[in-house]
Amino acid sequence: MSEAAPHLVVRGVSKKYGPTTVLDHIDLTIRRGELVTLLGPSGCGKTTLLRAIAGLAQPDTGKVELAGRDVTHVPPHKRNVGVVFQSYALFPHLTVAGNIAFGLKVRGAARREIDAAVERALSLVKLGHLAGRRISALSGGQQQRVALARAIAVEPDVLLFDEALSALDRKLREEMQVELRRLLQDVKATAIFVTHDQDEALTMSDRVAVMNKGRIEQLAEPRELYLRPASLFALNFVGLSTRIAGTVLAAGNGKVEVETKVGRFSALGNFQAGSPVIVAARPEQLRIGEQSEANTAAGRVRSVVFQGSRTLVDVDAGAGESLLAELSGRDGKIPIVHDEIRLSWPVTETFAFPMEAQA
Amino acid sequence: MARAAIAFCWVMAIGLALFLIAPLLVIAAASFSPTPVFDLPLTGASTRWYGKIGRLDGFWPSLLLSLQIALLSTAISLISGTLAAIAIARGKLPGADIFATALVSPLMMPGLVLGIALLQGFRAVGFTAPWATLLVAHLVITLPYVARTMIAGLSRFDFTLIEAARTLGCTYPGSVLRVMVPALAPSFLIAGIFSFLASFDNYPVSIFLADVRTKTLPIRMLQYIEEAPDPTLAALSTLILLGTVILLFVSDRVVGLHRMAGTSD
CATH class of the missing domain: 3.40.50.300 (P-loop containing nucleotide triphosphate hydrolases)
Known part of the structure; x- marks a missing residue:
């Protein structure tokens, strides 16, 4: 065999x-x-x-x-x-x-x-x-x-x-x-x-x-x-992520435009316009400042957790949504609580999942 | 202060052990009395009372009866009680706690009450054959010991062991034999010993069910005391004591006395 x-x-x-x-x-x-x-x-x-x-x-x-x-x-x-x-x-x-x-x-x-x-x-x-x-x-x-x-x-x-x-x-x-x-x-x-x-x-x-x-x-x-x-379940069960609820505005070529309470995002996924979805990204994809071909959102730092090789930053983006960023020491300055910061992450690392009963 | 407290506890432990063992020593000493008085021998020793045991009126039939009843009731209790304990410990039996309490409950009942209840119950249904009623009554006495010990033993038994044996190549019955039986052997032995002793030594229940021709050994012994209190009875008691000690000693070699006493795992 x-x-x-x-x-x-x-x-x-x-x-x-x-x-x-x-x-x-x-x-x-x-x-x-x-x-x-x-x-x-x-x-x-x-x-x-x-x-x-x-x-x-x-x-x-x-x-x-x-x-x-x-x-x-x-x-x-x-x-x-x-x-x-x-x-x-x-x-x-x-x-x-x-x-x-x-x-x-x-x-x-x-x-x-x-x-x-x-x-x-x-x-x-x-x-x-x-x-x-x-x-x-x-x-x-x-x-x-x-x-x-x-x-x-x-x-x-x-x-x-x-x-x-x-x-x-x-x-x-x-x-x-x-x-x-x-x-x-x-x-x-x-x-x-x-x-x-x-x-x-x-x-x-x-x-x-x-x-x-x-x-x-x-x-x-x-x-x-x-x-x-x-799936959203797999995303949730393995690793951390930022998840934001929204509605699909436009779709095509395996990409969607999603309207959320904290801004408009592009994500990978195939949906019809009007579908309720969750937009998600892994925390290490989020960076402070702008990058090209990226989604961006801003908010106030809620907590900063130092974990040795990495630092987890939880950001309150308003409207009940939050952003989770994992910053390594090389990314420059680590913000402190109450800082107002702007985060961005690549569109190619942003996923859309159908909204389902959350596990 | 703490030292004094510990010392006091030491005194308690040693004192209580002596207190409990003293009667046994007294009875053993009395059995060697040279005089017919039930007394401590202060001058010389004699073993003649031991020779007289066998010639006591009705001794052999009573001994035989007690052994029969004790062995048979223990055997039946061990088998049926273990199966019941498996259902309670493992079988997801609805209301398992209630059944467990019911199986153990005769332990909490005074023997006299149990004896009267059984006598009246047996009479009511016309069940009067003395040997058979004694056996059934002794099942009531021995089952709780078996149930209690086996439920405790089974609650510590990991039934995954049987599954492990099966995946290693044992059939289901083979797994039970090779894994469950040896793992439960100590509990089985302990349950058997306590059950046997409880039956062999029982007086308050048996007295209601015995008749002139069917007397268990404890009943017969009390009768001897009433008729002729001489050291023969002390000799007999000493022999029973010796038998028990040997039984416990052998069991200790096999499973450990501390497990029987329940003072450690």
């Missing part, structure tokens, strides 16, 4: 719990060796989708194919998936090595094979010295590694992570994100992460699927997701 061939295919998967639609005709194709994140707020269906792939939840409709095999009706123990659970779900009555050996023992592997696999998995997560420890004697970070080693040891077709890093404290989590990504790339694992943490999604993944109300709103590489959000 070539590297680019579809490795995991989810086709039209739906799932209802009572009257609630949890998954609404999900389509998702993942290539071998790809790291994909399902990102969304709680209740968006991301965990249910992961469980459907693992075989722990049976979809009402649709198909799941893994490594060229239709596994829709295959029980979890015959799917050859590896799952790292949020609670780690390590077996308390077994040692570290016992936990990692569990999957291979159940499969009836030979003793020597098991020992070798356990050793390999332990060294992969750098826990070789803890093989004989009890689970209760491990720290949270160590337990996380054991859970990973246990899932990897059976050489699954796909690794599934259900909020696997969320129980770690922030610093450890950020270290683990980088290390885990490198480790998974080293062993050429295909993996799906479920998380509500956008930083984790952007750091760990080749592609991110933003989920909302049982649907995938956008499936894109992290960079594209941030720079070209496909």
Whole structure:
């Protein structure tokens, strides 16, 4: 099978719990060796989708194919998936090595094979010295590694992570994100992460699927997701933005002119005149002063938040609208609260989205 | 000041431990009395009372009955109580709290009240076979111990473990056997011991349901005391005590006494 061939295919998967639609005709194709994140707020269906792939939840409709095999009706123990659970779900009555050996023992592997696999998995997560420890004697970070080693040891077709890093404290989590990504790339694992943490999604993944109300709103590489959000929800969920409500005055050539309470803006988008829209831009696109081919708006600085390499400036543009600018030290003078300033941002970095019930 | 307070607490802890253990020591000492008086032996020791236990009138049938009832009621309680506890701890059972309280409630009822209630209840439905009524009554006694321990044990059990085992290649029944059973084994053992002891030692409920031919050991022992108070009973009590200590010691080796006492996790 070539590297680019579809490795995991989810086709039209739906799932209802009572009257609630949890998954609404999900389509998702993942290539071998790809790291994909399902990102969304709680209740968006991301965990249910992961469980459907693992075989722990049976979809009402649709198909799941893994490594060229239709596994829709295959029980979890015959799917050859590896799952790292949020609670780690390590077996308390077994040692570290016992936990990692569990999957291979159940499969009836030979003793020597098991020992070798356990050793390999332990060294992969750098826990070789803890093989004989009890689970209760491990720290949270160590337990996380054991859970990973246990899932990897059976050489699954796909690794599934259900909020696997969320129980770690922030610093450890950020270290683990980088290390885990490198480790998974080293062993050429295909993996799906479920998380509500956008930083984790952007750091760990080749592609991110933003989920909302049982649907995938956008499936894109992290960079594209941030720079070209496909929906207002995706824009809101990943990163910060300035958002201003308005009405389309004129449209054409993939651009619109939008009338808002704080001025007239040009934005990318296809709408009919008269449509209510939200005009949006990422904060780092906003600069103090004028630039060519740009939208501009003025206001009074409401707050200035210094965050090390960058400074976030929140500007009250009047009429209940605000502008959010991210200024780096190189941009010259950083304004102070109550300053009257004028901000501009490129038309090509301004998006228009249909106005919808805000998430 | 703080030191004095700590010292006072130390005295309390040591004093209370002695206070609780003293009667056991007294009964063990009395069992070696050389005289037929139920007294502390001050001159010499004798083991002859131990030899007399087996010859007590009706001792063996009563011991057998108590063991049968205790073992059987414990076994039934363990199985049914654990299943009920699973429903309460996991099954999203509507009103689970109410059922949990109901299962544990006989613990809060005085044994005499329970005994009278059961006697009248059994009579009302014409259920009078002594052995069977004793067994049913002892289910009422033992179930709360099992329910309480297993609900507590299950509430600490992460059911994700079963899912983890399934994704690692276990069938569902296999996962329950390989993961849930070993993880719950300590709770199971603790529940079994408490349940067995509660049944074996019960007097206030059994007394209402026993008849001349069907007397449990505690009833028989009280009868001995009334008839002929000699150190044979102390010897018997000491043996029961010894049996309990051995049971607890073995369990401690297996799961840890601190978990049974509930004084630490």
